[in-house]
Amino acid sequence: MKKGITIKQITQLDEVKQVQHIEQLVWQMNPIPFHQVYTAVNNGGILIGAYDGDEIIGFLYSFPGYKEGNVYLCSHMLGIHPDYRKNGLGTKMKKLQKDIALQMGYKLIVWTFDPLESANAFLNLHKLGGIGRIYIENHYGVMDDALNSDLPTDRFLVEWWIDSKHVADLRDKSKKTDFPTNVIEYTDKGFPIIADSFNPVTDATVPVPIQFQKMKKEDLQLAIDWRYKTRRWIQQLIADGYAAVDLTQYPEEKINLYRFERVSMLLL
Template sequence: MAETIELRQLTTINELQQVQQLEEAVWNMKPIPIHQTLTAVKNGGIMVGAYQGEKLIGFSYGFAGFQNGRTYLCSHMLGIDEGLRGQGIGALLKEAQKQAAIDKGYKVITWTYDPLESVNAFLNLSKLKAICSTYIENCYGDMEDSLNQGLASDRFQVEWWIQSSHVAERNMDDAAAAKRIPYELTAAGQPKLVNVDASLLIEQEAWLIPIPKHFQEIKKDHLELALDWRLKTRRIFQTLFNKGYAAVKVVKTADEPVHYYLVKKRDTLPLESEDQK
């Protein structure tokens, strides 16, 4: 990147208008009304912007959440200028959001993403070290934007325990002993998850669950195969999460068409701030 990126919290009407313009460019949908975002950032919400010079090139938006006696930051949107994606701006925005949330007293940030999107998965779990043990079927209903059209909007709801040892310490998890769920290749050379009776998944210390490296390409050219991935992984993750497991990282591969989620028992993770909620 030719210019230095400046990160700052956005609180003015003019700044939030810039966010609206970027929203429309990223998703081609009507943006969130300013009266909502302005009220949110005045009442515990956080809007972080990334600037190159005077141009807003990315933002993250979160608002205050409350459930079961605890507060958290609900991270609702993260958008980046199309021409600047893949340059680490998303990670910078999340880290700035994390620090702002700590300054406001939050211990947890939560958000959703499509579990079959491997780039988002790697950022959220491996880089940021969020975890997931909640799977939501068709979370947002039928969506018509280009990334989501044609499939149920299933989502992982992740938890980022921003003041825990799990996030602060270097994670040296060894996936070698994890039980691997296999896949096969179709006649077109695309990965396809084998049929697995999720109800028969036995207790293991850890599991490796494959997902395609390039899910959007599969969805574009092989929609039935994309649906197959959606339904099979849905059953597997729901079963394991109900048994007390959590997805904790993404294991990348160099010579396979898939990456793998590493899934471990949630109660083995150092989330000590859970006890302080």
């Protein structure tokens, strides 16, 4: 029974240990050693917990990163108990992460996500204002957990420029990308298929299936086909100077559409 949800930054060792329970529940694998997480949060990292009363129901873990003379925050894990999903907890934790990161002097937060997990894309791009202009093939290699097995672990690298005009203004949410009705078909099970004639450059869009995990369980070959087609389309747009900036949802058509804009036009 929900007693009242609270979200706060975690800094104490006993609270860090509590996170391991929800981490193991969400990913069904061994959690990060608590002493590593505790060290990170005391050296520039940020750990956020969501609670129902005294029970931890979600967490968001990030640690400092460094490349080419620039310091940024690596947002490594966001996990929410299955009974508390789809109620905005992820967005609330990310916004608290942003506020704390700005206070600490960070300007950029980065993380990765599977481009075919469009619920994550909707949060990362549409709600938060992140952008995707780096696509990494098979980033983690072979993984055997339930979410990643049987497919290359391709990832978008999200750049969240938390002090930018792009994030402050976000984008006009009334802008809706046209659905590509001329190239969509469906299998006997109702899964979408995109014709080989689809050209992402025409409208700077890339479609992805809504129920990708269900597709993977019931039609693995189709899921593999989606992986390689979307990889090719996204890499083509990135090579042409575009970045993914939004995701439009079409639940009735069982498709979501990434929208891309030229990086030179973004106010980062």
